Amino acid sequence: MKRRAVLAGVGAMALSGCAAERNCDDAASGQETFEWKMVTTWPPNFPGMGTGVIRMAEHIEKASAGRLKIRVYAANELVPAMQVFDTVSRGTVEMGHGAAYYWKGVSEAAQFFTAIPFGMNVLEMNGWLYAGGGLELYRELYENYNLMPFPAGNTGVQMGGWFNREINSIDDLNGLVMRIPGFGGAVLERAGGTAYALAGGEIFTSLQTGVIDATEWVGPYNDMAMGLHEAARYYYYPGWQEPGPALECIINKEAWAQLPVDLQTIVELACATLNDQMTAEFSARNAEQLAVLEEDQSVEIRTFPDDVLVKLREITDELLAELVAKDPQAAKIYASFDAYRKKAQRWSAVSEQAFLRTRDL
Numbered sequence: 001m002k003r004r005a006v007l008a009g010v011g012a013m014a015l016s017g018c019a020a021e022r023n024c025d026d027a028a029s030g031q032e033t034f035e036w037k038m039v040t041t042w043p044p045n046f047p048g049m050g051t052g053v054i055r056m057a058e059h060i061e062k063a064s065a066g067r068l069k070i071r072v073y074a075a076n077e078l079v080p081a082m083q084v085f086d087t088v089s090r091g092t093v094e095m096g097h098g099a100a101y102y103w104k105g106v107s108e109a110a111q112f113f114t115a116i117p118f119g120m121n122v123l124e125m126n127g128w129l130y131a132g133g134g135l136e137l138y139r140e141l142y143e144n145y146n147l148m149p150f151p152a153g154n155t156g157v158q159m160g161g162w163f164n165r166e167i168n169s170i171d172d173l174n175g176l177v178m179r180i181p182g183f184g185g186a187v188l189e190r191a192g193g194t195a196y197a198l199a200g201g202e203i204f205t206s207l208q209t210g211v212i213d214a215t216e217w218v219g220p221y222n223d224m225a226m227g228l229h230e231a232a233r234y235y236y237y238p239g240w241q242e243p244g245p246a247l248e249c250i251i252n253k254e255a256w257a258q259l260p261v262d263l264q265t266i267v268e269l270a271c272a273t274l275n276d277q278m279t280a281e282f283s284a285r286n287a288e289q290l291a292v293l294e295e296d297q298s299v300e301i302r303t304f305p306d307d308v309l310v311k312l313r314e315i316t317d318e319l320l321a322e323l324v325a326k327d328p329q330a331a332k333i334y335a336s337f338d339a340y341r342k343k344a345q346r347w348s349a350v351s352e353q354a355f356l357r358t359r360d361l
């Protein structure tokens with residue numbers, strides 16, 4: 001009863017907004033219904049990402065009173081994870097969910113909209129995307145691929161990953177074969193390692209059979225769901241490679257243009273809700289699962305040595321300089337990203353960082 005009343009309220013608001021604003025055709029009057037498909041890069045019902053996307057689709061269907069139904073497909077159910085971008089870009093399906101840095105083969109500039117090593121944490125990324133000019137640049141870049149992007153999820157700072165060898169110096173990365181996508185993978189390669197961008201479903205077996213020596217994935221919650229603690233001994237932190245990775249919802253531009261304004265608004269709000277809820281879920285579940293891992297005698301949780309992190313940061317800066325020199329789109333986006341990061345770094349130092357320090361005194 002209560003939900004029905006709320007839905008009626010949403011409908012009335014959307015209609016009056018439409019009437020006051022512009023031409024109210026049949027679609028905008030709420031008669032037309034849409035059935036969309038959404039392909040994702042996640043294994044079926046994957047905790048946090050997969051389940052979050054399913055919840056978002058349910059929110060959209062309920063808030064639109066059934067006018068926009070979205071059927072969600074896990075990786076490989078309709079297309080493999082790494083074909084999500086292309087499939088939505090071509091309009092084969094209307095919608096997709098994944099991470100912009102998976103598409104660096106298409107556009108290296110896309111990586112800034114997920115994470116770059118030593119980049120920004122979740123608060124800073126949301127600040128840049130929603131209130132610091134980032135989202136405008138994101139939309140400008142994806143316009144070239146016939147896509148409308150929305151931030152739609154963030155895991156918060158990740159772990160450095162699972163290793164079957166100790167990392168005591170930068171030389172220990174030499175010859176290391178690791179699953180690590182995006183810019184972090186390029187940094188590892190410059191340090192002498194080999195980087196693979198395996199999708200979630202392929203990681204456990206690759207690590208267990210020794211195809212890879214190490215993998216980063218997300219954090220305790222997701223990593224344990226995948227069983228990674230049973231395939232490697234050392235669990236290193238912090239996740240220098242992904243300090244606050246933003247996930248994305250992408251929508252084919254023609255499909256987006258066909259939605260009336262009220263349904264567009266519902267989709268936009270559902271993405272923003274997923275963005276917040278996913279961060280909350282990872283924050284709570286990572287804390288719980290870290291406590292479990294700390295009791296597990298077969299696992300050693302370690303920090304990377306400072307000099308390894310300093311070297312990785314130097315390599316990151318070197319690669320960024322090379323990227324902006326050859327790719328004008330990346331240069332434009334990085335200029336905005338870096339200017340925001342510099343400001344945010346100072347504010348974070350006197351706010352979150354200073355507070356967290358006082359709590360540990």
Ligand code: CA
Pocket residue numbers: 158216217218242
């Ligand atoms: Ca990761």
